[in-house]
Amino acid sequence: MSENCALRRANVLANHILQSPPQPSNISLAREACLQYTPPEVNESYGFQVEEMRKLLDGHNLKDRDWLYGNMIRSDLFNRKERGGGKVFVSPDYNETMEQQREISMKRILHLLEKGVFKGWLTETGPEAELKKFALYEVCGMYDYSLSAKLGVHFLLWGNAIKFFGTKRHHEKWLKHTEDYLVKGCFAMTELGHGSNVKGIETVTTYDPRTEEFVINTPCESAQKYWIGEAAIHANHAIVISQLEINETNQGIHVFIAQIRDQDGNICPNIRIADCGHKIGLNGVDNGRIWFDNLRIPRENLLNSVADVSPDGEYVSAIKNPDQRFGAFLAPLTSGRVTIASCAIYSAKVGLAVAIRYSLSRRAFSAVATGPEVLLLDYPSHQRRLLPLLAKTYAMSFAANDMKMMYVKRTPETNKEIHVVSMGLKALLTWHNMRTLQECREACGGQGVKTENRVGHLKGDYDVQTTFEGDNNVLMQQVSKALFAEYVSCKKRNKPFKGLGLEHMNSPLPVLPTQLTSSTLRCSHFQKNVFCLRERDLLERYTCEVAELQERGESREFSFLLSHQLSEDLSKAFAEKAILQAVLDAEAKLPAGSIKVNKVTVSHGRFFAQPCLTSKF
Ligand SMILES: Cc1cc2nc3c(=O)[nH]c(=O)nc-3n(C[C@H](O)[C@H](O)[C@H](O)COP(=O)(O)OP(=O)(O)OC[C@H]3O[C@@H](n4cnc5c(N)ncnc54)[C@H](O)[C@@H]3O)c2cc1C
Numbered sequence: 001m002s003e004n005c006a007l008r009r010a011n012v013l014a015n016h017i018l019q020s021p022p023q024p025s026n027i028s029l030a031r032e033a034c035l036q037y038t039p040p041e042v043n044e045s046y047g048f049q050v051e052e053m054r055k056l057l058d059g060h061n062l063k064d065r066d067w068l069y070g071n072m073i074r075s076d077l078f079n080r081k082e083r084g085g086g087k088v089f090v091s092p093d094y095n096e097t098m099e100q101q102r103e104i105s106m107k108r109i110l111h112l113l114e115k116g117v118f119k120g121w122l123t124e125t126g127p128e129a130e131l132k133k134f135a136l137y138e139v140c141g142m143y144d145y146s147l148s149a150k151l152g153v154h155f156l157l158w159g160n161a162i163k164f165f166g167t168k169r170h171h172e173k174w175l176k177h178t179e180d181y182l183v184k185g186c187f188a189m190t191e192l193g194h195g196s197n198v199k200g201i202e203t204v205t206t207y208d209p210r211t212e213e214f215v216i217n218t219p220c221e222s223a224q225k226y227w228i229g230e231a232a233i234h235a236n237h238a239i240v241i242s243q244l245e246i247n248e249t250n251q252g253i254h255v256f257i258a259q260i261r262d263q264d265g266n267i268c269p270n271i272r273i274a275d276c277g278h279k280i281g282l283n284g285v286d287n288g289r290i291w292f293d294n295l296r297i298p299r300e301n302l303l304n305s306v307a308d309v310s311p312d313g314e315y316v317s318a319i320k321n322p323d324q325r326f327g328a329f330l331a332p333l334t335s336g337r338v339t340i341a342s343c344a345i346y347s348a349k350v351g352l353a354v355a356i357r358y359s360l361s362r363r364a365f366s367a368v369a370t371g372p373e374v375l376l377l378d379y380p381s382h383q384r385r386l387l388p389l390l391a392k393t394y395a396m397s398f399a400a401n402d403m404k405m406m407y408v409k410r411t412p413e414t415n416k417e418i419h420v421v422s423m424g425l426k427a428l429l430t431w432h433n434m435r436t437l438q439e440c441r442e443a444c445g446g447q448g449v450k451t452e453n454r455v456g457h458l459k460g461d462y463d464v465q466t467t468f469e470g471d472n473n474v475l476m477q478q479v480s481k482a483l484f485a486e487y488v489s490c491k492k493r494n495k496p497f498k499g500l501g502l503e504h505m506n507s508p509l510p511v512l513p514t515q516l517t518s519s520t521l522r523c524s525h526f527q528k529n530v531f532c533l534r535e536r537d538l539l540e541r542y543t544c545e546v547a548e549l550q551e552r553g554e555s556r557e558f559s560f561l562l563s564h565q566l567s568e569d570l571s572k573a574f575a576e577k578a579i580l581q582a583v584l585d586a587e588a589k590l591p592a593g594s595i596k597v598n599k600v601t602v603s604h605g606r607f608f609a610q611p612c613l614t615s616k617f
Contacts (some may be wrong), residue, residue: 060135
């Protein structure tokens with residue numbers, strides 16, 4: 001980009017910001033010849049240190065990420081494209097049929113397996129191994145979300161279910177084989193009749209002490225397993241979530257391993273499988289439907305860390321309360337949600353990179369008759385459309401990194417907090433991604449529709465993130481329910497708040513200054529107070545509303561579902577407070593002045609902070 005161009009743009013931007021009348025400029029407004037255009041990636045130069053920015057945004061495992069990018073770029077399987085300036089890009093071939101996408105996704109996984117990408121994904125433990133895994137998922141997700149989702153089903157759902165719910169015998173038998181793809185796993189929880197309401201699933205498993213086997217049955221059409229990733233073609237084993245009936249007593253949902261295909265890929269007896277077919281995106285994943293016709297599996301295939309059945313058919317569980325048992329069974333979904341939320345932010349980054357770069361090369365309309373046309377990003381409306389989304393993406397990127405750290409350092413004491421935070425952030429970050437992608441698509445005009453520009457495809461592929469591993473609206477209810485439970489429990493026991501970030505409620509109400517100057521608005525102490533006050537107010541009002549509903553005779557469970565507006569506002573306030581905290585933490589770690597939360601906006605009674613990065617690196 002010529003110096004004149006840059007200067008002119010800086011002037012226009014400065015004028016927008018300072019809102020001063022346009023200054024007469026000495027810069028030549030000569031029309032640029034059409035053919036002077038070169039794609040930005042060819043001669044891009046940066047006014048900041050890219051590596052420093054990456055450290056800040058990626059946060060961890062930069063070398064591992066580059067190693068995986070390198071593996072993709074070197075392989076023909078990833079559809080490499082050489083561009084001017086010696087740059088090599090990889091992106092899926094968007095002309096492939098659903099069948100081809102499924103096949104190539106599996107081939108890519110097997111190629112990465114050969115390169116050692118998944119080494120230790122289930123057998124190595126500790127924060128370093130887990131962070132590395134998160135980083136590699138994110139890289140896969142940026143390349144093609146089908147690749148990341150397929151890995152998610154195999155490692156996070158199937159693999160983690162064995163890890164968390166299984167005991168030594170299961171770990172020894174399955175984990176290494178899973179890591180080596182000698183078994184290909186899927187996770188069969190959702191049914192046609194029951195998705196969000198997991199407790200209501202209808203698949204039934206009974207025990208036969210004569211043969212020491214469990215018998216899994218799909219009693220009706222609504223009990224067919226539906227949307228099961230990898231089930232249509234690739235998986236040969238399934239985690240089956242089912243009600244367990246022992247001596248005609250229902251013990252609630254339990255987790256079993258069932259073989260669904262033999263080594264040659266043939267469907268096993270007493271199992272029927274159908275394909276869910278073409279989807280609006282994510283067609284590299286083969287989602288399927290499964291029916292079990294009194295399938296017999298060995299007694300050892302019950303994952304028995306939470307509960308067990310003795311050879312003669314006695315049910316034993318250390319957790320007596322069925323609700324607590326149910327909660328323990330949903331634990332592996334936490335790592336899935338953390339991954340989903342962080343991948344969503346990478347998708348938003350890709351969309352914004354495409355749209356903002358386009359807005360820096362596309363011109364439309366001239367300010368003066370003989371002058372050059374104006375760059376899209378010089379229009380205040382275009383800035384207002386894209387830059388707040390960019391700022392929020394930065395903020396959420398810090399929050400995603402904080403959440404990953406919290407997850408990898410989890411302890412029994414922090415498990416509940418990470419569970420609730422991951423629900424709130426999964427919902428907010430995936431919604432943000434979808435909103436961002438739509439704006440980016442429109443901001444690119446007609447070019448946004450072109451498949452090669454990716455934004456449209458990202459929308460199709462990432463859309464389901466708002467639904468799977470917890471529908472966002474249902475997650476919002478669960479966040480507010482958890483906050484309610486904490487509030488009521490502390491008040492009843494007259495104990496101070498401890499956990500879920502509610503400790504601020506132990507202090508008297510903070511007093512906000514009546515005069516809001518710009519320096520007040522920029523002060524992190526003020527910002528935190530505002531977010532805490534909002535959460536406190538919403539939590540108190542929500543608690544009153546739920547209590548009133550219960551007094552009017554609604555059941556405890558149903559009262560949470562009836563209070564929707566306050567519930568949603570409270571859950572969002574909780575998640576946005578976590579995002580603000582992540583921005584402030586990031587700011588604290590940086591050289592003074594490198595990052596600033598520069599604006600707190602108040603609209604419709606809601607507060608939101610917009611961080612901005614300055615170029616002080
Ligand atoms: C591509 C894809 C892959 C998937 N992969 C898997 C997989 O591998 N394994 C697996 O087990 N499942 C999988 N799923 C299933 C997924 O987890 C479920 O679709 C999800 O849990 C939602 O369930 P549902 O579709 O039955 O929707 P429902 O639960 O019926 O929800 C429908 C709508 O009703 C609303 N709603 C529901 N309950 C309430 C309430 N209490 N209050 C207010 N509104 C409510 C929801 O917000 C939603 O908008 C996958 C789904 C898709 C689409």
